[in-house]
Amino acid sequence: MRVFVAGATGVIGRELVPRLVTAGHEVIGMSNDESRNGLLRSLGANPVVVDVFDRTALIAAFQREKPNAVIDELTSLGKANYAANNRMRDEGTRNLVDAAKAAGVERFIAQSYCLYAPGSGLATENDPLDLSSGAFQRSIEGIVALERIVNEMPTGIILRYGSMYGPGTWYAPGGSIAGQLLHGDFVASNDVTSFVHVEDAAQAAVLALHWPKGTFNIVDDEPVPETVWASVLASLVGAPPPPTKTSATPRRGVSNAKARRDVGWHPIHPSWRVELKNEYAIASPAQQPSG
Numbered sequence: 699m700r701v702f703v704a705g706a707t708g709v710i711g712r713e714l715v716p717r718l719v720t721a722g723h724e725v726i727g728m729s730n731d732e733s734r735n736g737l738l739r740s741l742g743a744n745p746v747v748v749d750v751f752d753r754t755a756l757i758a759a760f761q762r763e764k765p766n767a768v769i770d771e772l773t774s775l776g777k778a779n780y781a782a783n784n785r786m787r788d789e790g791t792r793n794l795v796d797a798a799k800a801a802g803v804e805r806f807i808a809q810s811y812c813l814y815a816p817g818s819g820l821a822t823e824n825d826p827l828d829l830s831s832g833a834f835q836r837s838i839e840g841i842v843a844l845e846r847i848v849n850e851m852p853t854g855i856i857l858r859y860g861s862m863y864g865p866g867t868w869y870a871p872g873g874s875i876a877g878q879l880l881h882g883d884f885v886a887s888n889d890v891t892s893f894v895h896v897e898d899a900a901q902a903a904v905l906a907l908h909w910p911k912g913t914f915n916i917v918d919d920e921p922v923p924e925t926v927w928a929s930v931l932a933s934l935v936g937a938p939p940p941p942t943k944t945s946a947t948p949r950r951g952v953s954n955a956k957a958r959r960d961v962g963w964h965p966i967h968p969s970w971r972v973e974l975k976n977e978y979a980i981a982s983p984a985q986q987p988s989g
Contacts, residue, residue, distance in 0.1 A: 702726045705771035709866040713900035715741040750790040760801035767805040787840030806851040812858040812952045820953035860917035864896035871981035879932045886928035892917040892952035893970035914957040919968040921951025934978040
């Protein structure tokens, strides 16, 4: 296929593009910065410079490139700018979907997040999203908008990723969570986290080029209370266990059973615990958070 990748130079994009090329696809890598063209070419993509908020230019780019499918991995979370991220998920997704429709594209794959309402047991794709969460209210509006817009596509596929870890993420050596733990700025709760490694997120997007329309949780096999993983990560950065707090309505873990059963997906990295330890074991001193 000719695959248009929005967010091709991001954390997932840099893992995704080479995997698409290896799978035999021709990749059109979108960025909004011409200086990234060299990186995109080195990854194997044909670069296209266009701003997702420039609707006219985006529609023209789709008409010119004539993709068969779109993979949307755009976010604005590098600096935890949730307002910008909500705009990306709402207005940005609207523009991408409309450009895809105008170009006759039917398959559209988009990055979402598994932010489910509190409840018992592991959350599944049939459970409601958390529309009233205080801590995550800044994110839910964008998630709801993105999923509504993507579902307009004939084959709209929504990947509800877990909390992303691996190279370039907040949990990596030198990342913001590691730094917060080292400096005593992180408070762990009894919320349950479902993680996904960036390689698993990228691989799911490649495989989704052949999946049916639908929503799929893309998470590892080991949901874990925040108090547990934060203590493990603290030990890896040489910090004491963080202080804790108790949430009256803690977040619950997420099930990947549907993706396993319906489309045969399974994580390359089934345990965050193993992979975090491996990542910190090979990190150079320059990558470790400074004290």
